[in-house]
Amino acid sequence: MYTPTVQHFERNTKGRDFVVGDIHGCFSRLQEHLNRLRFNPERDRLFSTGDLVDRGPESHFATDWLSCPWFFPVVGNHELMACAYHAGQMDRTVYAQNGGGWFIGMTPEERSLYVSAFECLPTAIEVETTEGLVGIVHADVPTPGWAAMRDGLMGENAEAFLTLCTWSRTRISSGLPDRVSDVLAVVVGHTPVDRFTSLGNVLFVDTGAVYRGRDFTILDLATLKPVQVREPVQWN
Numbered sequence: 001m002y003t004p005t006v007q008h009f010e011r012n013t014k015g016r017d018f019v020v021g022d023i024h025g026c027f028s029r030l031q032e033h034l035n036r037l038r039f040n041p042e043r044d045r046l047f048s049t050g051d052l053v054d055r056g057p058e059s060h061f062a063t064d065w066l067s068c069p070w071f072f073p074v075v076g077n078h079e080l081m082a083c084a085y086h087a088g089q090m091d092r093t094v095y096a097q098n099g100g101g102w103f104i105g106m107t108p109e110e111r112s113l114y115v116s117a118f119e120c121l122p123t124a125i126e127v128e129t130t131e132g133l134v135g136i137v138h139a140d141v142p143t144p145g146w147a148a149m150r151d152g153l154m155g156e157n158a159e160a161f162l163t164l165c166t167w168s169r170t171r172i173s174s175g176l177p178d179r180v181s182d183v184l185a186v187v188v189g190h191t192p193v194d195r196f197t198s199l200g201n202v203l204f205v206d207t208g209a210v211y212r213g214r215d216f217t218i219l220d221l222a223t224l225k226p227v228q229v230r231e232p233v234q235w236n
């Protein structure tokens with residue numbers, strides 16, 4: 001059973017903070033990006049918009065990554081689907097169509113290791129930066145302000161807020177330019193965009209890394225801009 005939580009992080013005074021969009025089992029490629037960034041696991045932190053699993057080739061690496069002390073994802077709808085499938089609350093065919101084959105194919109004992117790890121993931125993360133507080137949720141902030149969403153996730157209608165935070169595409173599909181109050185910016189994934197996109201102070205970083213010909217966007221939390229992660233082309 002997943003219970004919504006909000007996790008708060010103090011400013012990283014030792015190193016850098018990054019946020020990556022939906023991973024969907026593409027952990028080796030993400031690691032290559034971290035190597036190019038000279039990511040330092042002793043000092044730097046990697047936040048993620050969730051959806052660590054399904055569709056891609058290495059979903060089974062999720063528990064290894066979740067045990068890393070520098071990796072901080074929010075929960076995505078795919079983690080929630082895995083938990084629901086394990087609890088007998090999700091149709092097998094529907095989950096398989098959504099990339100859950102790797103999970104369906106495991107024994108209940110194996111699945112429970114993933115479920116235990118997914119159930120610990122926060123619904124929302126807030127990180128202190130030099131410029132202000134940055135929020136991270138998988139899909140959207142369904143309220144005018146961050147504080148109201150926080151209250152919603154902790155209140156009587158937590159389940160409804162959880163669903164909106166992890167599934168909603170309203171803001172991006174309607175192009176709503178409204179800012180989310182109480183925070184400097186909010187970083188979301190869930191809906192693949194052709195390139196890094198912002199609406200108001202909401203930043204969309206899921207550039208569909210799992211899809212052919214596309215790649216991750218990794219945002220530097222200090223600048224709220226994507227870091228240049230591609231190696232220059234070598235001509236020789």
Ligand SMILES: [Mn+2]
Pocket residue numbers: 022051076077078138166189190191
């Ligand atoms: Mn999603």
